Amino acid sequence: MDVVWMLLLLLLFPLLMWTSSTFVFYFKKFFYVAWMMFLAIVGIPICLLKSGGRDVENMRIIRSMVRHVKYLFGLRIEVSGWEHLQTEGPYVIISNHQSSLDVLGMMEILPDRCTTIAKKELVYAGTVGLICWLAGIVFINRKKTSDAKSVMADAAKTMLDEQIRLWVFPEGTRNQNGDLLPFKKGAFHLAVQAQVPIIPVVFSSYSSFYLRKEKQFKSGVIRLRILPKIETKGLTSDEVSCLSDQSHSLMRTAFLEISGLVAKSNGPLKH
Numbered sequence: 001m002d003v004v005w006m007l008l009l010l011l012l013f014p015l016l017m018w019t020s021s022t023f024v025f026y027f028k029k030f031f032y033v034a035w036m037m038f039l040a041i042v043g044i045p046i047c048l049l050k051s052g053g054r055d056v057e058n059m060r061i062i063r064s065m066v067r068h069v070k071y072l073f074g075l076r077i078e079v080s081g082w083e084h085l086q087t088e089g090p091y092v093i094i095s096n097h098q099s100s101l102d103v104l105g106m107m108e109i110l111p112d113r114c115t116t117i118a119k120k121e122l123v124y125a126g127t128v129g130l131i132c133w134l135a136g137i138v139f140i141n142r143k144k145t146s147d148a149k150s151v152m153a154d155a156a157k158t159m160l161d162e163q164i165r166l167w168v169f170p171e172g173t174r175n176q177n178g179d180l181l182p183f184k185k186g187a188f189h190l191a192v193q194a195q196v197p198i199i200p201v202v203f204s205s206y207s208s209f210y211l212r213k214e215k216q217f218k219s220g221v222i223r224l225r226i227l228p229k230i231e232t233k234g235l236t237s238d239e240v241s242c243l244s245d246q247s248h249s250l251m252r253t254a255f256l257e258i259s260g261l262v263a264k265s266n267g268p269l270k271h
């Protein structure tokens, strides 16, 4: 009986993969999470052996382990503006955030000694949470602004003391609305407090291959554009809003351009 069920399942699987895009969506999502969990299981002991604990150098291990994942999902990543990452010392990278698939583009260009800021819930994501912690990811509680601010102020100091770069998603959450959300201020305070440059990175829209609401996940191309750095030397907290608006406008223009979209209006985005 078991054999009959097995055969039926084996026949049903390709049939569903062929006929149902919703099935493909859930299967690929499940496989993505499962594969990342598995990679983390392999990566954790390597991190522990190499650096003995929590260390930003472990990001190199994650980077090299994650780079093949794009091929499993038929994704091509086209990067432009590599020269803008040729900057010595610490800086803050800011990028738009559409999905957990952003990790693939992130690992494609992640510079050495660069870790990221993530919501604290990620630390509970099983083996992925543990490897994130080992790689020095800074966890913030988004529901408690004062806590998040003080963690980020500490991060500004650590960046300088330990020559670390930080990747922040200034939209503060995943967003697939075909545009950028208004930016939160943390990344800009961080850069101003540490007096380090900001390097904006823009991911093109995933809407041609990945649609969460419509349950679609096909093969496709991700265009990644690295923009010229924005200096913050001499800026104070009074200029943070202006810095945020300037970055938003540059990134929005690049986002629309590399996504083949046209701006609906040049005015400020509405919440």
Ligand SMILES: CCCCCCCCCCCCCC(=O)SCCNC(=O)CCNC(=O)[C@H](O)C(C)(C)COP(=O)(O)OP(=O)(O)OC[C@H]1O[C@@H](n2cnc3c(N)ncnc32)[C@H](O)[C@@H]1OP(=O)(O)O
Residues within 6 Å of the ligand: 036, 037, 039, 040, 043, 062, 065, 066, 097, 103, 116, 117, 118, 119, 122, 128, 131, 132, 140, 141, 142, 145, 148, 149, 150, 152, 153, 168, 169, 170, 171, 172, 173, 174, 183, 184, 185, 186, 187, 189, 190, 240
């Ligand atoms: C093999 C396995 C692989 C594993 C994969 C590994 C890769 C994993 C990748 C993981 C990827 C995971 C990706 C993820 O998890 S993305 C989600 C987590 N990341 C973020 O949320 C980052 C962006 N968020 C912020 O920057 C927010 O600002 C925070 C959270 C800090 C506050 O939120 P809030 O909603 O409250 O925002 P607000 O910006 O309106 O600020 C309110 C006021 O506070 C002022 N203010 C703000 N900040 C500072 C500051 N630092 N010093 C002094 N003041 C500061 C600000 O000026 C404003 O005042 P005013 O101007 O109105 O007077």
Ligand SMILES: CCCCCCCC/C=C\CCCCCCCC(=O)OC[C@@H](O)COP(=O)(O)O
Residues within 6 Å of the ligand: 032, 033, 036, 037, 097, 099, 100, 101, 103, 119, 122, 124, 125, 126, 128, 172, 173, 174, 175
């Ligand atoms: C004990 C088992 C728990 C299982 C949980 C599975 C966790 C996911 C595991 C693997 C996914 C691959 C690595 C992805 C890391 C990226 C995480 C991410 O993109 O977080 C979302 C966050 O930026 C914004 O969150 P919201 O949109 O505000 O919400």
